[in-house]
Amino acid sequence: MALEGLKNKILSSVGLLKGKRKVDEDTVKELSRALRRALLEADFNVRSTKEITERIERSLLEEEPRPGLKLETHAMNLIYSELVRILGPPRDVRPHNETILMVGLYGQGKTTTTAKLADWWRRRHGVKVAVIEADVHRPGAYAQLCQLLEGTNVDVYGEPEASDAVQIVKNGLREVGHADIVIIDTAGRDSLDEELREELVNIAEIAKATERFLVIDAQVGQAAGPVAQTFHDLVGVTGTIVTKLDGTARGGGALSAVATTGAPLIFVGEGEQVKDLEKFESDRFISRLLGMGDIKGLIDLAPGDMDEAEAMRLTQRLMSGRFTLTDMYAQMQMMSKIGTVDKLMSHLPDTMFGGMGSMSRGQKKQMQENLTRFQTIMDSMTQQEKDEPLLLKQSRIRRIARGSGCTEKDVKDLLAQWNRSRKMMKGIKGDRKMRRQMQSMMDVDGLDLGL
Ligand SMILES: Nc1nc2c(ncn2[C@@H]2O[C@H](COP(=O)(O)OP(=O)(O)OP(=O)(O)O)[C@@H](O)[C@H]2O)c(=O)[nH]1
Ligand SMILES: [Mg+2]
Incomplete structure (x- = not known):
């Protein structure tokens, strides 16, 4: 798995400091090279990789570790802080006047996350939330969404018999568009499918979505960067949501996606239930990513x-x-x-x-x-x-x-x-x-x- 690879490589680069009492320039250079390789292999883009490694190099050479702290631990903490910094502070989405478009590949958790988000805003902020099911390709998508949101007081708009997604969005906005937050679920797509791409672009245009959230499965790993790029080119991704973080994968792909689009992680999905949604906190995520526990x-x-x-x-x-x-x-x-x-x-x-x-x-x-x-x-x-x-x-x-x-x-x-x-x-x-x-x-x- 890509992420295990990243973690192990980071650990082994830090291992170069093992047993040393003082840092020396050669070791730091070597560590930095190993780290750079690890990040690039995990699909980090060149720019952020360069930035991270240069800053770590500098800190290692210039900063004295706290007394009693091993150099390895010191380096690990620096890497941790840099990764947290790259992922940035969590971004808040205002709970009013938002139209959110959910995009992503097949089976990544778009429909589930649509329901989770709707319920989250409804519960946390007590605002009026509506969802529009614009997936005309997956049979039963509307029923799935209705079932997930049963008893939550969220309006669900859908036309299970219709086949024109753009028209559904138009109708839906007319019906439920007055809600504080409107979330639009779209069909899962394969990056090669021209027809679906066009549909998505049209929906984005009609909806005038204020946010475009990319939903990405934590297990995607290496492929996440290019996937994120594809969606970014189509609709301009503004936020990233990683799902299935409750599984064994630890979300390495998310880092690549974020590094590629610059769209911060906003939420993480941690289970199949509607309540299994957490607001993203970079420090926690990175310490889990690095296997440091939490x-x-x-x-x-x-x-x-x-x-x-x-x-x-x-x-x-x-x-x-x-x-x-x-x-x-x-x-x-x-x-x-x-x-x-x-x-x-x-x-x-x-x-x-x-x-x-x-x-x-x-x-x-x-x-x-x-x-x-x-x-x-x-x-x-x-x-x-x-x-x-x-x-x-x-x-x-x-x-x-x-x-x-x-x-x-x-x-x-x-x-x-x-x-x-x-x-x-x-x-x-x-x-x-x-x-x-x-x-x-x-x-x-x-x-x-x-x-
Ligand atoms: N364990 C776990 N399962 C999840 C999570 N999010 C979604 N799932 C499951 O993943 C599967 C696919 O989720 P959907 O929400 O249908 O995914 P989708 O992207 O809408 O799929 P398509 O509409 O087919 O493209 C379902 O079985 C969900 O229950 C999560 O955070 N954790
Ligand atoms: Mg779906």
Whole structure:
């Protein structure tokens, strides 16, 4: 995957500083060359690549790292800041007088994102939102949009039997054009299809769209740059939305798209549900991209009844090597409340938990099921038993199994998992590389876990 490639190459360029106490010009030049290659290969355009690498070179040579900070971490932080800078601060879209045209290739998530955006503005700003379904090529597009927006108070305009998209947009604007925000969903297109291109250009002209959002699947990778260019040439893209960031891909393509069009990332899609939309924040995105993990994101994902301090306390405890069943319970509770394991994993550094980030779908589903069962079992335990699981003898195991409606084997499985997790946590504590990674992650986020 393009993005994995980018991350690994950035890491290996930074690796050139390994073991060094002072920067020297030759190493910095070499690092800069490696970085330049990595960015170009990831479809960054030449101009922004040059800018990024020159600035990093200069900072490395001129800035002293903070005392105690390894040169590698220092360089990583510089790269991180540069990438954040290139992606720019988030841009706000006014919640009134906007007509937004959604464009993108087949199956990228245009229709889903149209519904997500409509619902987002409706909920967040309480304004009147309408959507127009102008996709006459995908069967059932109108029904799909209606279904996604059921019960949201968003007006949906469509003519499922009609075949002239431009006419639909005209009619639609007449019917629902008075809304504060009008979003127009268009047909997915292939860059080679002349007829669809013409249709899109005509729609853009009729709609006088104030924004043209390019929807791009996080998995697109290398191809994103040229795709973005094609759409940019057709309609002039003003904003980028990356979808499917909840999957394993981490959105490298988005960077290329943004670098190509200069149209900032505005939202990211993180699931199939209408509510799975997040406003884009460059710092968070880049730290995930670089596999630095995202403690801040993790805290934000934590359920409402768990405040930031509590989430930090738990993280700190997990890192400290003390790890009772109660801790595992809290951790699981947090995980299951947060929602899918997928979502959680994408916020953790890659190497954490032995590379769990690369679990198969089946394994993840299994983990989700285990969580539910383990919670039931732990609900049947006394506090003391949860604090000191080693106390659990056969008779107690039998009692707990009966109390929770599970088998004795289930209870033993839970204890075995605790034992494994405990060892893993100890491992993390003892693993200097892991600790360093946690440390650098904290540096980036400006947090101190006291590791
Ligand atoms: N996991 C995940 N799935 C998504 C996301 N966004 C969209 N999808 C799914 O991707 C598939 C395609 O989404 P659509 O919204 O139909 O895509 P489209 O671009 O409108 O597709 P066409 O109209 O065929 O061009 C659907 O199964 C969606 O549920 C996302 O952020 N995460
Ligand atoms: Mg669609």
